[in-house]
Amino acid sequence: MAFRALRVTRQEKNQSIEFVSLEDTDLMEGDVTVAVDYSTINYKDGLALTGSAPIIRVPVLIPGIDFAGTVESSSHAGFEPGDKVVLNGWGVGEAHHGGYAQRARVKGDWLVKLPGNISTKHAAAIGTAGYTAMLSILGLEHEGVTPDKGDILVTGAAGGVGSVAIAVLAKLGYRVIASTGRPSEEGYLKGLGAAEIFDRNELSGPGRPLGKERWAGAVDAVGSHTLANVISQLKYGGAVSACGLAQGLDLPASVAPFILRGVTLVGIDSVNAPYAKRVAAWNRLASDLDLAKLDAMTSVSKLDDLPVLAGDILAGKVRGRVVIDVNA
Numbered sequence: 157m158a159f160r161a162l163r164v165t166r167q168e169k170n171q172s173i174e175f176v177s178l179e180d181t182d183l184m185e186g187d188v189t190v191a192v193d194y195s196t197i198n199y200k201d202g203l204a205l206t207g208s209a210p211i212i213r214v215p216v217l218i219p220g221i222d223f224a225g226t227v228e229s230s231s232h233a234g235f236e237p238g239d240k241v242v243l244n245g246w247g248v249g250e251a252h253h254g255g256y257a258q259r260a261r262v263k264g265d266w267l268v269k270l271p272g273n274i275s276t277k278h279a280a281a282i283g284t285a286g287y288t289a290m291l292s293i294l295g296l297e298h299e300g301v302t303p304d305k306g307d308i309l310v311t312g313a314a315g316g317v318g319s320v321a322i323a324v325l326a327k328l329g330y331r332v333i334a335s336t337g338r339p340s341e342e343g344y345l346k347g348l349g350a351a352e353i354f355d356r357n358e359l360s361g362p363g364r365p366l367g368k369e370r371w372a373g374a375v376d377a378v379g380s381h382t383l384a385n386v387i388s389q390l391k392y393g394g395a396v397s398a399c400g401l402a403q404g405l406d407l408p409a410s411v412a413p414f415i416l417r418g419v420t421l422v423g424i425d426s427v428n429a430p431y432a433k434r435v436a437a438w439n440r441l442a443s444d445l446d447l448a449k450l451d452a453m454t455s456v457s458k459l460d461d462l463p464v465l466a467g468d469i470l471a472g473k474v475r476g477r478v479v480i481d482v483n484a
């Protein structure tokens with residue numbers, strides 16, 4: 157069956173994008189074939205599409221690290237035609253054909269069945285960014301961070317991870333402080349549930365080993381000096397979930413907050429997170445993410461828009477989440 161896809165071809169360090177018509181025989185191996193309804197664009201997809209980081213690891217690839225759709229055929233015991241499913245990570249969109257196509261064939265072990273109240277469009281709106289936000293919140297809960305302990309900081313607030321984190325944390329009763337470089341998004345961020353806006357420039361430069369104790373917990377999508385400063389400002393016994401690198405991969409931090417305040421740095425990986433953790437995160441998203449707020453942070457684009465969106469997301473110009481309607 158013919159279907160439309162965005163395809164990247166890599167030669168040495170150069171890569172090109174084309175829109176192509178493919179057949180099922182062009183798909184890679186897998187035991188479940190999915191009619192894709194929606195994909196999305198995450199920061200990592202921006203890196204992959206522009207080639208600005210070596211995300212794509214094969215010469216010819218359909219990118220897209222996420223998709224949501226309907227199972228069409230399956231030889232996997234866990235899935236049957238008609239099941240609504242979501243895929244996040246597992247090297248899809250990196251080494252295995254991904255979501256920027258109307259069809260996908262993958263290992264059933266990589267798929268999660270959608271909780272009943274989450275449509276394929278909402279699943280794509282959540283995407284890897286939102287599922288990572290939930291993993292980050294689960295990480296804080298695991299460390300005993302509760303709403304009564306004090307303020308929670310979310311960095312990269314107006315981005316995808318940040319927007320979902322704010323909405324979920326606010327619904328759970330936390331007082332959320334949103335760190336952003338876009339003061340113009342104050343209304344948007346408060347609409348998602350942020351109590352206050354914090355200027356990200358206060359966190360982006362070299363800081364002191366120990367700062368004033370401000371945060372009971374934090375979700376950090378930014379890394380580098382920002383994460384170092386967040387660690388230095390955690391309250392005694394606080395925790396920060398580190399999930400991103402929007403400022404940089406480095407971590408110029410001190411051990412002082414760890415050995416003097418007993419703080420915890422929680423590492424968050426979405427790509428190879430085990431199945432049980434994924435299902436737990438998706439079930440919590442189903443109960444703890446207000447779908448009206450998800451709609452408020454989501455815009456819809458087409459496959460053709462991806463080359464422009466890729467540059468925009470790396471430039472920090474994308475607000476919230478973008479769903480890609482692959483059939484539009």
Ligand code: NDP
Nearest residue numbers: 199288312313314315316317336337400401402403425426
């Ligand atoms: P977005 O681009 O949507 O959001 C990133 C946000 O970070 C921007 O909106 C901006 O927020 C802020 N930001 C951008 N550049 C800088 C900078 N130089 N200094 C400080 N802040 C900056 O990306 P996503 O939300 O999709 O992803 C966020 C991060 O999380 C990325 O680094 C991504 O790679 C990572 N990630 C990691 C995953 C994992 O498995 N660990 C999974 C998913 C994402 P504002 O304008 O509000 O300041």
